[in-house]
Amino acid sequence: MRRLWMLVVLLGWGFGALCAQQRYVVVDQDGGGPGGSDQQSILLLLQAQGVKVLGVTMVSGDVSAEEGVRHTMRMLEMVGRTDVPVVMGSGVPLIRTPEETALQERLYGSVSYTGAYGKKRLEDGALVEGEPKTKVIAGEDAAHFLIAAVRRYPHQVTVFSGGPMTNIALAIRLDPGFAAMARELVFMGGSLNPKTDDPEFAFNPRHEFNFWFDPEAAHIVLTAPWKKITGTTIDASIQAVLPAQVQAEVKGATTPVAVYMNKYEATSPYLWDELAALAWIEPRMVRAEKRVYMDVDINHGHSYGDTLTWSEAVKPALPLQMVDVNMEVDAAQFQAEYLKLMTTPAVVGERGK
Secondary structure (H helix, E strand, O other): OHHHHHHHHHHHHHHHHHHHHOEEEEEEEOOOOOOHHHHHHHHHHHHOOOEEEEEEEEOOOOOOHHHHHHHHHHHHHHOOEOOOOEEEOOOOOOOOOHHHHHHHHHHHOOOOOOHHHHOOOOOOOOOOOOOOOOOOOOOOOHHHHHHHHHHHOOOOEEEEEOOOOHHHHHHHHHOOOHHHHOOEEEEEOOOOOOOOOOHHHHOOOOOOHHHHHOHHHHHHHHOOOOOOEEEEOHHHHOOOOOOHHHHHHHHOOOOHHHHHHHHOOOOOOOOHHHHHHHHHHOHHHEEEEEEEEEEEOOOOOOOOOOEEEEOOOOOOOOOOEEEEEEEEEOHHHHHHHHHHHHOOOOOOEOOOO
């Protein structure tokens, strides 16, 4: 009897430890594809041990939300993960319009990248990877899906933002308790003072696309009462590169994820959202952080959408939140973790199971 009791206790501890290791995340993305930073970050989170992706909500940014849904659903089909729901989100920023953006470029100079605003709409049947056969969840929208996920698992869900923050801002406006009920916010966005000769950032170090595309949404999200906020800015993103050797090892793998990535390689030299995802999956790869109060310039002038930061000593009397900013990463660990997850066999599932 005593041995049986001890076995029950040990099994209970083991089950408790397993539950403690389980991490829930909702991925809010702008879904450019095929391949590329948006899709790769989703794949990394899907592949991570102990991580449960509750769903992917789509927002306009790199591409329209509609196009992002199609790319993402097709990617999930190709890697055998149609169990993960994909939910349509906002097709436009809260306030920024193409017309105002064009006017600002005439007044203050051109912007190097305007995402969905600079691209022709991709017609149905035009995806190079083929159209998805699965369907988006009918009658659901991203903001309400985010709220439902957080309410279902109070204080356990990480909200991962890889694109503009429109959907998350709408969730906050619909449910003022949303941010406080989440475990944390993890985002790729903003820029402080990146050490680079890349002209996109060297001449405007506070400019970053995700914040720029919907500044008002980023302002709402960054000033909400999250328990914890972690950001990966341009400062760290430009350190996230893959050497030829790592790329070759991915090419040599035959798992569904590697096959997808080999067929639709990324074109950007930096792994923007991948780093934000991997730094959350394995935070020990972060070698340096900076804690700052962060907001976004929402005055509609030349710095509209720029990142604003303050220290404790000089911050204004506003409801600002402290952000832990990833500033430096261990390149070798980053590359090793990326390689491991991109070459591990995917878990195959069907929606509803």
